[in-house]
Amino acid sequence: MSSAQGTFKKLTTHRLLEMKAMGEKIAMLTAYDFSMARILDEAGIDVILVGDSASNVMAGNDTTLPITLDHMIWHATSVVKAVNRALVVVDVPFGSYQGNSSEALRSCIRIMKESGAHAVKMEGGVEIKESVSRVLSAGIPVMGHLGLTPQSIYKFGTYTVRAKEEQEADKLLSDAKLLEELGCFGVVLEKIPAHLAKTVTEELKIPTIGIGAGAEVDGQVLVVHDMLGITQDFKPRFLRQYADLNTVIRDATTNYIKDIKSKDFPNDKESY
Numbered sequence: 001m002s003s004a005q006g007t008f009k010k011l012t013t014h015r016l017l018e019m020k021a022m023g024e025k026i027a028m029l030t031a032y033d034f035s036m037a038r039i040l041d042e043a044g045i046d047v048i049l050v051g052d053s054a055s056n057v058m059a060g061n062d063t064t065l066p067i068t069l070d071h072m073i074w075h076a077t078s079v080v081k082a083v084n085r086a087l088v089v090v091d092v093p094f095g096s097y098q099g100n101s102s103e104a105l106r107s108c109i110r111i112m113k114e115s116g117a118h119a120v121k122m123e124g125g126v127e128i129k130e131s132v133s134r135v136l137s138a139g140i141p142v143m144g145h146l147g148l149t150p151q152s153i154y155k156f157g158t159y160t161v162r163a164k165e166e167q168e169a170d171k172l173l174s175d176a177k178l179l180e181e182l183g184c185f186g187v188v189l190e191k192i193p194a195h196l197a198k199t200v201t202e203e204l205k206i207p208t209i210g211i212g213a214g215a216e217v218d219g220q221v222l223v224v225h226d227m228l229g230i231t232q233d234f235k236p237r238f239l240r241q242y243a244d245l246n247t248v249i250r251d252a253t254t255n256y257i258k259d260i261k262s263k264d265f266p267n268d269k270e271s272y
Contacts (some may be wrong), residue, residue: 003272011046011087013119013141013185019046019218022209026219028209029227031082032075036224038082045086047209049121049221050076052091054152056224065094069107076115089143090117091230094151100207104131108140122189123149125175129182133261136183144179144187147173147213161212163192173201176200176208188221191238212238 010249019026031037032054037067040048054075056068069092076090090111097104108120110230119141120130135142137141147162163169172192179187186207189197196213201208201217222239229244259265 010085013087015086016047016207017205018184020205026207026209028219028221029224030054030221031079031224033163034082036079037079040224041086047221048079048086048088050079050081050084050088050090050115050117051223052093053223057223057231064091069093069096069110073114074158075113076117080116083145085169087119088117089119089121090115091121097125097135098128101130104128105134105138108135108142109138112140119143119185122219123151125171126178129178131204132179132182132184134139139218142182142184142207144184145190146175146179146192147189148191149192150190159191161191161193163196169196172196173200173203176204180204180206186218187215212236
């Protein structure tokens with residue numbers, strides 16, 4: 001049993017602020033279904049992100065753009081049912097909040113009411129200021145997301161490291177401070193130089209969660225399919241693979257097929 005399970009302190013946005021203040025790192029992973037979420041929660045994960053990366057790893061799309069609000073609510077509802085301890089954060093999908101604060105509010109209210117999730121995550125800085133403010137005004141906790149923002153992939157045209165140049169780095173820091181001022185409880189920093197992530201982390205009172213942003217952030221997040229080695233064709237520099245479930249599952253399936261073909265399964269003990 002993990003120490004997190006032993007104390008079984010329910011994770012809240014306030015608890016994350018306390019963790020930053022105490023220097024306790026925050027562990028975050030994605031999940032999209034009941035079974036996986038239950039395993040992660042029982043293991044003691046702090047935050048579960050119902051990511052729009054479900055578009056990639058669950059639906060096979062090249063980008064996160066195709067996933068809809070209804071899809072995200074469906075995944076989030078499945079995850080929330082499994083969770084006793086972790087904070088569940090849900091990505092607001094592309095097209096559900098950009099440029100229209102009223103639509104942003106409607107989208108986030110649907111996520112919270114229909115799934116039972118605890119918070120939402122939105123990509124961008126000053127460009128989505130009105131949407132973030134409107135959602136926060138309704139009492140919905142918001143996590144920001146800066147750096148490489150996958151919903152803007154066609155704007156960037158590449159998944160390379162962001163904010164390497166001074167102008168973009170300055171804007172990222174400014175956006176991070178703005179998100180904090182607006183009332184966001186945390187911010188994901190994706191694929192930015194480690195020294196910039198360190199600066200942002202030091203200048204914010206809210207926690208920073210890194211993915212490809214070095215070690216000097218307040219926590220880390222990975223896509224669970226990448227971390228467990230289910231995904232085999234995505235191995236960026238920042239990914240540490242903790243298992244090779246692709247091989248385990250494939251070998252188990254091969255043995256299952258072999259046993260059926262050889263008439264070894266089911267045997268007498270496995271029959272009624």
